C-alpha cells in the first residue's frame with residue numbers, strides 16, 4: 089500500500105481517500121492517479137458514511153477537470169497594462185503578483201483602504217476562506233470582503249440564528265432523515281442537486297415515513313413524494329403560515345413543548361391566524377384540501393423535519409420565509425429532540441464552512457460578529473494586531489459588486505473561487521461593474537467568464553491537487569486530501585495570498601501550508617459559535633470527520649444540536665412573528681409587459697456557474713445548454729414547439745434559449761437553469777432585490793415576458809468550446825445592454841396590479857386547476 093500526493097491521507101494501492109469538489113454533500117471518493125499521461129480515476133469509497141460509495145455524474149467525472157488541456161497552467165496578464173481590451177498573454181508569477189500588488193496599492197493610495205475589496209467563494213476550503221478574511225482585514229485593511237455564499241444560504245443562516253442562536257445547516261446527521269416519520273422538503277430538488285442524498289428519503293418512505301415536497305415544478309424529487317404542493321414562486325411564506333394556522337386550529341400544536349422550550353409563540357400564532365386557508369389558497373395557488381392534508385400529515389407524525397433549500401431562501405423575504413417554516417417545526421414540537429428538527433440543505437461544497445471563518449462582510453472566524461468588541465479582541469490577539477485596527481462590517485456581495493468602479497466604491501478587486509459574471513443577479517450590470525474596475529485580479533482553475541474580464545489571472549490548484557478541510561451540510565468537518573500533483577506553473581490560493589501579503593508589506597502571518605493555517609483557525613475559532621478548537625487533521629483522518637462545535641481535543645464533537653437546550657441566552661428557541669408579503673417584482677397581469685413568473689435553478693448534469701462542469705464532455709452530453717421550461721398551455725399560446733428558441737425578457741435584460749415543453753411546470757411560470765453565460769444566461773434576468781436581514785438576492789422569482797425568437801438559437805457561453813480555445817486572444821464577453829431599454833418599457837407602464845390580483849388572473853392564460 090502506498091500513498092500518493094501529499095501522503096496525508098489513507099491510501100488504497102495508489103488511490104487516496106478524498107472528497108468530491110462540488111456540492112455540500114462532499115461525497116467521499118477515492119482518486120487514483122493515472123500512469124504517465126493517463127487521466128486520474130475516480131473510485132467508489134463505500135466506507136464514507138454520508139454517501140456510502142454513491143456518486144452522481146459530476147463526482148464520477150470530476151477528474152476530467154484535472155487534465156492540463158482543460159485548466160489554466162500559467163498566469164495571464166493584459167498585453168497592455170491597464171487596457172482591458174488588449175489580449176491576455178502568459179506571464180511569470182512574479183510579474184503577475186507584482187501587477188496585482190501594484191494595482192491594490194495604487195487604489196489604496198488614491199482612494200483609501202476602502203477602495204480595495206476581496207470576493208470569495210463557497211467552494212473555497214476552510215483554510216482559504218479563513219486566510220482570505222485575514223488578508224482583507226490585516227494586509228489590505230479593508231472592510232470589503234464578501235463571497236458568493238451570500239447568494240446561496242444566507243437567509244437560512246439568518247433565520248437559523250434568529251430561532252436557535254446558531255447557524256448549522258443540519259442540526260443532525262443526514263442519515264437521521266431515514267428514521268423520522270414525516271419530512272417537508274421545501275424548494276429543494278436533491279434528485280438533481282445531490283442524488284446520493286435521495287437514498288435517505290427513499291429509506292424514510294420504506295420505513296413508513298411520509299415525504300411532502302413543496303416546489304413550483306414537479307421535479308424528479310417531487311415525483312417521489314407522498315404529497316406535492318405546487319405553489320406560485322415566492323409564496324412559500326404564505327404557505328408556511330397557512331400550515332401553521334391549520335396545525336393550531338386542528339389542535340395539533342404541542343403546547344407542552346411550546347411552553348417548556350420556546351418563546352414568542354403568542355405573536356407568531358397571531359400572525360398565522362391572519363392566514364386562513366381560503367386566503368392562503370388565493371395567495372399560493374395550493375388548493376385547500378392539499379393544505380389540510382399536509383398540515384395533518386405533519387401534525388400527526390410523532391417525529392418530523394422541515395428541510396429548506398434555495399427555493400424559499402433566495403427571495404427578498406427569504407429570512408422571514410425560513411422563519412415561518414421553523415415556526416411550524418416549533419409549534420409541532422418537532423425540534424430539539426432526536427428524529428426531529430429544521431435543517432437547510434446547503435448548496436456549495438463548503439457553503440457551511442465558508443460562512444464560518446471570516447469570509448462574510450460582517451463576520452470574524454468562529455462565526456463571530458465583527459461588531460462584537462470581545463470577538464474583535466480575541467481574533468486580533470490571534471492575528472497579533474490591535475483590535476482597533478480591524479475594519480468594521482463591509483458591503484454584502486451584491487452591494488459590493490454594484491459598487492465596483494464607482495466613486496466611493498471598490499476600485500481594485502481580488503476575486504477567488506467565484507464567477508459572478510454568470511452567477512450574480514442582474515449579471516449584465518455586474519459584468520459592466522467588473523469592467524469598470526481599475527484592477528480586477530482573478531484566481532481560478534479555468535478561464536471562467538469572470539476571469540476573461542480580468543487584468544490578471546492567477547492559475548491555482550484545485551481539490552485533488554491540494555489538502556484542506558471543508559464542512560459539509562451536516563456540520564461535519566472533513567479532510568480533502570491531495571491525491572495528484574498539480575501541473576507545473578500552478579500555485580495554491582494560500583501561496584497566492586502569501587505572495588501578495590509579502591508584497592503589501594506583511595511578510596508574516598500568511599502560511600502556505602494548509603495544516604498550519606488550520607491550526608491558527610482552531611485558535612481563532614475557539615470559544616466562538618463554530619468552535620473548531622478540538623478538531624485537528626489527525627482527528628479528522630482517524631474519525632472520518634468531526635462535527636462542530638468541538639471545543640477541546642477530548643470533546644467528541646456534536647452530531648446532534650439542541651437536544652438539551654437551544655443556543656440562545658435562555659436556552660429556548662424563538663418564534664418569529666412573520667407575515668406574508670409579495671415578491672419584490674410580481675407579474676403584471678395577462679396584458680402587462682411582464683406577465684409571467686421566472687424561477688431559476690439547477691440541473692443534474694452541471695454545477696453552479698458551470699465553470700468546471702462545462703469543461704466535461706460527459707456532462708455536456710447530458711446537459712448541453714440552457715433551456716426555457718414552459719407548460720404546453722403556454723407553448724400553444726406562444727406558438728412554439730419543443731426545441732424552438734424563446735426570448736425571455738425582464739426589466740434587467742434578455743436571454744434566449746430553446747423551449748422545453750413540459751407539464752411539470754405551472755402554466756404561469758417559466759424555469760431556466762443558471763449554469764451558462766452567453767445568450768442563455770438566466771442571471772441576465774434575475775432581480776437583485778435583497779432580503780433586508782440576510783442581504784440575499786431574489787434569484788427565485790421575477791417577472792418576465794416570453795416570445796418566440798425565430799432565427800436566434802440561444803447558447804451558453806464559455807463552455808467546452810471556449811475552454812478549448814486558450815482565450816488568450818479572445819475578446820472579452822460582450823456586455824448586454826438591454827437593461828435601460830427594459831427599464832424604459834417598465835416606466836411606461838401604469839397601474840401595476842397588486843400581487844393578489846395578478847395572481848388571481850394568473851399570467852398569460854387561464855391556469856387550469858391552479859396547481860396540480
Ligand code: SF4
Nearest residue numbers: 108110111115144147
Ligand atoms: S452529490 Fe455532490 S458531492 Fe456527491 S458526487 Fe455529486 S456533486 Fe459530488
